[in-house]
Amino acid sequence: MHYSPLFVLLSLSLSFPLLSLSPANAQDTTEQPRFAQGFWRPAEQLVQEQLNLINRIEGAFYSPNVYQVEATRSQLFLHLGKVERFLKSQYQIPQFLCNNGTPDPDFPAPLTLPQRQVYCNLYASTQKLKPMVDLLDMRLPMLAGVAAPSLLPDEQRIGLRLNLATPLRPRFSPVPDFPKPEPPVLGMPTKRPTTDYQEPPLQPAIAPPEAITRTLLAAREQLLPTLPAFPDSARIIDPGVYSVIPTQSTLGLLPLEPQRYAEFLAQPNTGIARIFLAESYQPDPNKLQNRLISPLPQPFPLTAGVEPTTDYVPSLALEIENGNFTIPLQGLDYGFIVNLGDISLAQLDANLKTIPTLTPEQRDLFLNYRPPNAVEALQIDQRRFYTGKDGIGFVPPLSPPAATGSEVALNNTYLVRLIQFQLPEAVLKREPISRAQRRYLPEILNTPSSDVIVAFQPVHQRLDGSYTVLWRLLYQFPDPQIENLAEYVDLE
Numbered sequence: 001m002h003y004s005p006l007f008v009l010l011s012l013s014l015s016f017p018l019l020s021l022s023p024a025n026a027q028d029t030t031e032q033p034r035f036a037q038g039f040w041r042p043a044e045q046l047v048q049e050q051l052n053l054i055n056r057i058e059g060a061f062y063s064p065n066v067y068q069v070e071a072t073r074s075q076l077f078l079h080l081g082k083v084e085r086f087l088k089s090q091y092q093i094p095q096f097l098c099n100n101g102t103p104d105p106d107f108p109a110p111l112t113l114p115q116r117q118v119y120c121n122l123y124a125s126t127q128k129l130k131p132m133v134d135l136l137d138m139r140l141p142m143l144a145g146v147a148a149p150s151l152l153p154d155e156q157r158i159g160l161r162l163n164l165a166t167p168l169r170p171r172f173s174p175v176p177d178f179p180k181p182e183p184p185v186l187g188m189p190t191k192r193p194t195t196d197y198q199e200p201p202l203q204p205a206i207a208p209p210e211a212i213t214r215t216l217l218a219a220r221e222q223l224l225p226t227l228p229a230f231p232d233s234a235r236i237i238d239p240g241v242y243s244v245i246p247t248q249s250t251l252g253l254l255p256l257e258p259q260r261y262a263e264f265l266a267q268p269n270t271g272i273a274r275i276f277l278a279e280s281y282q283p284d285p286n287k288l289q290n291r292l293i294s295p296l297p298q299p300f301p302l303t304a305g306v307e308p309t310t311d312y313v314p315s316l317a318l319e320i321e322n323g324n325f326t327i328p329l330q331g332l333d334y335g336f337i338v339n340l341g342d343i344s345l346a347q348l349d350a351n352l353k354t355i356p357t358l359t360p361e362q363r364d365l366f367l368n369y370r371p372p373n374a375v376e377a378l379q380i381d382q383r384r385f386y387t388g389k390d391g392i393g394f395v396p397p398l399s400p401p402a403a404t405g406s407e408v409a410l411n412n413t414y415l416v417r418l419i420q421f422q423l424p425e426a427v428l429k430r431e432p433i434s435r436a437q438r439r440y441l442p443e444i445l446n447t448p449s450s451d452v453i454v455a456f457q458p459v460h461q462r463l464d465g466s467y468t469v470l471w472r473l474l475y476q477f478p479d480p481q482i483e484n485l486a487e488y489v490d491l492e
Contacts, residue, residue: 037271041112042086043118044234046079050125051238053079054220055463057132058242061208066143073136076129083126087119094123110381114229121167125222128215135212137471203291217241257468261459264345269473272301275458276466278319278328302473312422312448316456316471323416326405331423332375332482334382336402337416338362340455345413348455350475358415362401366453371419371480375488408467413457413483419480422448432490453478 053076060072087094091109096103103116111119220241227236240254253274264270280296283289302314317335319328327335341357348355352363372378385404406414426433426444433444456471 007078013219030139039090039115039118040180040231040234041120043115044230044236046083046086047118047122047226048236049079050083050122050129051220051236052463054129054216055131055239055242057136058208058213058216059179060136060464061139061212062206062293064143064204064206064288064290066140069136069139069143073133073140076136077133080126080130080133083122087123090115090119094119098123100124113297115162118226121222121226125219128219128222131215132212135283203289205292206290207292213243237460253468257460261470264266264470270345271471272468272474273302273316273456273471274455274462274466274468275316275318275320275325277320277464278326280464280466281328302452302471312450314418314452315449316419316454316455316469317418317420318416320408320465320467324405327416327418329382329386331428332378332382332421333419334378334385334419335416336365336385336403336404337406337414338402339406339409340413340415342411343413345455345457345470345472348472348474349415350453352415352453352474355415360399365401365476366415366417369417371451373481373483375482375484378482401473408458410458410461410467413455415453415455415474417451419451419454420449421480421482424485430490438491439488446488447482447485449481451480451481453477 053072056072057076060069071187088112091097096472097107097109097111097116098120103113105113105116109116125142209401225237227234229237230421231237238254238256253272258265258272261272265272276296279287302316317327317330317333318325318337320326325337327333327337338358340355343355343357352358355363358366372381385402402417424447425431433441437444452473453475454471454473456469457469458469460468462468
């Protein structure tokens with residue numbers, strides 16, 4: 001590359017103070033430059049913040065929540081200032097050092113080649129994000145009259161200018177706060193609250209402009225090549241693309257997560273999965289949302305990141321509700337869970353004898369409880385564990401050895417026993433069975449099932465509140481059987 005004489009003189013005048021060495025160190029050419037000594041740690045923080053922010057910006061363009069858009073705009077404005085100050089602290093004029101995001105290795109600057117790569121990629125990515133401040137600001141008047149949004153958590157209100165003391169009024173009447181639903185009962189119609197409420201409010205449909213999505217994707221892709229340039233001690237996590245819906249093949253994981261835990265996943269009966277918020281499966285009708293974003297599929301199966309080889313595979317049927325890991329109500333499925341504390345998954349065995357935090361009552365419940373083989377008895381046990389009243393294995397008024405939920409704690413190990421049934425459609429939908437079909441009744445009422453003890457450990461919290469967890473299958477009981485399922489179908 002050729003430079004004009006004036007350009008070279010200006011560049012050298014800016015660089016000489018940065019390159020000056022004290023007499024004591026004049027002979028040590030391998031010493032890290034003075035300005036670069038504080039480079040890696042702040043650069044790691046800024047790159048992580050920028051990846052997280054790109055994910056939030058995309059989510060803000062999908063969101064009808066005016067508070068979320070305003071908070072994201074403010075966070076982006078503050079972040080751009082932090083990046084600009086950091087870049088100038090390392091080299092005053094990024095345009096001289098970086099040519100379209102590519103560092104010039106021959107240009108005089110107090111940065112090593114990996115540091116120049118991080119410096120220039122961070123600068124180029126930031127330049128792509130600058131127009132987003134005005135674009136987010138332009139969305140605020142568009143959303144102000146849509147509906148009353150939910151308030152943000154305190155940690156997301158940084159720089160929020162809107163007056164939270166007088167929240168926006170909704171255009172529709174909210175859905176009544178119905179009581180928490182009881183476990184479903186086979187053979188009985190589901191009770192519904194009686195009210196004048198008929199239909200849930202129609203939520204807005206928002207599709208971000210493709211140009212914005214492409215710009216955010218380009219800003220993210222500008223940062224990804226810099227991750228290998230960081231020292232091995234760096235722990236930068238790419239939150240991924242907001243609009244990507246988790247599938248069975250990806251298990252909702254980040255691209256590098258299976259690689260990060262490859263040593264653990266190489267062990268038998270282990271896997272990695274993601275546990276989502278309960279509202280991801282059944283959105284709250286009172287919470288403002290984008291109806292173009294579909295609810296998630298059912299919980300992912302207990303498979304090590306591959307497609308199941310059989311028709312039925314037990315799933316890691318857990319959700320996060322009110323800050324707790326919970327076992328959701330579905331059909332005849334139920335179970336119980338306890339928090340074992342800070343214990344390695346490698347310490348656990350099928351006999352549960354090496355767990356100091358597990359009480360004898362809990363161990364007896366996990367190993368010796370046997371599910372009944374009749375529908376009515378199964379539903380009784382399901383309700384006992386769900387309500388915590390008159391439960392199995394404990395005597396009132398003492399607290400139960402295990403419950404259907406436990407508070408979320410990062411890096412703690414949890415023990416859960418899951419009893420699951422894949423009920424036939426003829427039972428769930430009360431479909432009548434004709435005389436001609438009765439000969440196939442055993443096949444129609446075939447109910448695959450499973451009864452397993454699984455240990456899992458949350459290792460990373462995602463921006464949406466979900467958790468990445470490592471799991472280990474400890475024991476698999478014989479498949480539970482239901483002997484009187486024929487009583488719950490309609491025979492013509």
